Amino acid sequence: MKQSQIAESIARKAHAGQFRRDGVTPYITHPEAVAAMFKDDTLKAIAWLHDVIEDTEYSTGDIIDEGISDDVITALMYLTHDPAEDYWSYVNGVSVHRSATLVKLADIFHNLSSNPTDKQKRKYADAVKILINAI
Numbered sequence: 001m002k003q004s005q006i007a008e009s010i011a012r013k014a015h016a017g018q019f020r021r022d023g024v025t026p027y028i029t030h031p032e033a034v035a036a037m038f039k040d041d042t043l044k045a046i047a048w049l050h051d052v053i054e055d056t057e058y059s060t061g062d063i064i065d066e067g068i069s070d071d072v073i074t075a076l077m078y079l080t081h082d083p084a085e086d087y088w089s090y091v092n093g094v095s096v097h098r099s100a101t102l103v104k105l106a107d108i109f110h111n112l113s114s115n116p117t118d119k120q121k122r123k124y125a126d127a128v129k130i131l132i133n134a135i
Contacts, residue, residue: 001067002041002045003041003042003044003045003068003069003072004035004041004042004044004045004048006045006066006067006068007035007044007045007046007048007049007068007072008032008035008048009066010048010049010052010058010063010066010068011028011031011032011048011049011052012028014052014056014057014058015027015028015031015051015052015055015056016028018055018056020114021114021115022115027051027055030051030110030111030114031047031048031049031050031051032048033110034047034048034050034103034106034107034110035047035048037106037109037110038102038103038106042069042071042072042099043099043102043103045068045069045072046072046075046076046079046099046100046103047103047106047107049063049068049072049076050076050079050103050104050107052076053076053080054079054080054081060073060076060077063076071099074097075097075099075100075103076100078093078094078096078097078100079094079100079103079104087123087127088130091104091127091130091131092130094131095130095131095133095134096134098135101131101134101135102135104127104131105128105131105132108124108127108128108131111124112124
């Protein structure tokens with residue numbers, strides 16, 4: 001089975017019952033849309049899982065136990081935002097890992113299509129500048 005298929009299965013289980021900010025749209029539509037931006041199986045797997053550790057009860061160990069590769073796990077470690085870390089340190093950290101950077105950019109672009117606030121638009125614009133300069 002491909003990494004992206006395993007990752008999709010994990011994401012669907014992990015995000016079951018969660019909703020987007022509007023309280024109506026199932027959350028899984030977000031990682032699904034981000035994953036759809038990639039053809040590469042590893043990037044697609046990272047995209048499916050990019051919010052799992054941060055926003056669900058799943059741990060890195062749980063994901064490893066499901067058979068996800070070290071490459072995907074490493075990217076997820078960069079993409080998982082520790083709440084104790086300020087956002088800009090987080091974005092700069094993401095920017096040192098190419099796959100994490102590509103998925104974070106896709107994540108931001110999808111979030112921008114979901115009625116962000118003006119504050120979020122400004123934050124995302126500044127984050128994109130940092131991430132694009134890292135590629």
